[in-house]
Amino acid sequence: MTTPHPVPSAVPYAVVPYAPGAGPSAWPDELRRIARPEVLERWGAVDRTPHAPRLVAVPGDGGWAAAALVTARPGTAYAKIVDAVGDVPAAARAVVAYAEEQGLVQVVWDGWTVSGEDAAAAGFAPLRPPLPGGTDEPAGPRTGYVRWTAGEGVAEPAYYRQSTHFSCGAVTALLAQVRAGVVRPESLDRVSELTLWRDATNFPACEPVGLGVAVRRRWPSSSVEVFLDTEEPVLLDHLDGDEREWRAVLQRASRADADRLGVPVHGRRLSPAELREAVEAPGRCRHVLLLVSLATMQGFDVPHWVLCHGTVPGAVVVEDPWFNTGAGETWVDAHLLPVADASLDAMSLLGGEVRVRGAVLIDGG
Known part of the structure; x- marks a missing residue:
């Protein structure tokens, strides 16, 4: 810093x-x-x-x-x-x-x-x-x-760019564990990215419960909590018929897995105050994987996972594993990215038939 x-x-x-x-x-x-x-x-x-x-x-x-x-x-x-x-x-x-x-x-x-x-x-x-x-x-x-220009900044994590359009959830989880010292930076590569995505995916997206379960399976010593303010299947608004139903079956299976593994699934949103408190906790290495819409930052309303890992006055600092080179972005735009609390809260409300907020809280120990 x-x-x-x-x-x-x-x-x-x-x-x-x-x-x-x-x-x-x-x-x-x-x-x-x-x-x-x-x-x-x-x-x-x-x-x-x-x-x-x-x-x-x-x-x-x-x-x-x-x-x-x-x-x-x-x-x-x-x-x-x-x-x-x-x-x-x-x-x-x-x-x-x-x-x-x-x-x-x-x-x-x-x-x-x-x-x-x-x-x-x-x-x-x-x-x-x-x-x-x-x-x-x-x-x-x-x-x-x-x-x-405000505060003293935050400790800098490693930055890694996702290699597909759908593996953001896996990458944010891996980055959290790298920052917690659970995963070595040099071992974060495409193999580890896609292997964790395979364990967490709802084809092709990673929904909150499935992602939380995959993290707990991969790292049993890490405490994991899921916040999702609906019991309905999520991230399926672009699908219908059988394509939607079989993914809903997998989401119900993920909830059963969470119960069996002892991963709490809170049926409510993680509030801005709770998010800030989680990543500010002294002496702890806690991270929040937050599901957001890219409508504000990129102009297209698609769900996307970012890693919340620090705070400065008035803003939460995130790692975004994707950036838009077509608009002149580089990794510098997506690394140590500060987003005002109210703006981040608005981004975390996803549209569709069911308006949802989802987050995964990881305590790396």
């Missing part, structure tokens, strides 16, 4: 709209004078519109002294510097000032062009490189940096 550095109260900057899809020739002259062509080419290579891209520019003599391209997932409490150009320290100071004025708790920085020395001088700490994943899709820069 890193201690926030003070920022001058009057850092001059201007926020300039970003023109999605514009080539380098369409950028303002002030920007093209200080940014290398290859940087501008990367900025315009994807449609960053879903992440509210903007330029934070620092005025100078006769133009801009510095600028940074800034993005962030909707519904979150951070800002990301994609690149800073010109006077890099001045650009970093401006973005931090902007983030503080917006009430954001964190600024992260893709390591495309910034040196470790320049990042450290601006008060940013290096992030751990992500663990090797089971997908060939590029994860972004090998390095990234973080600076907390």
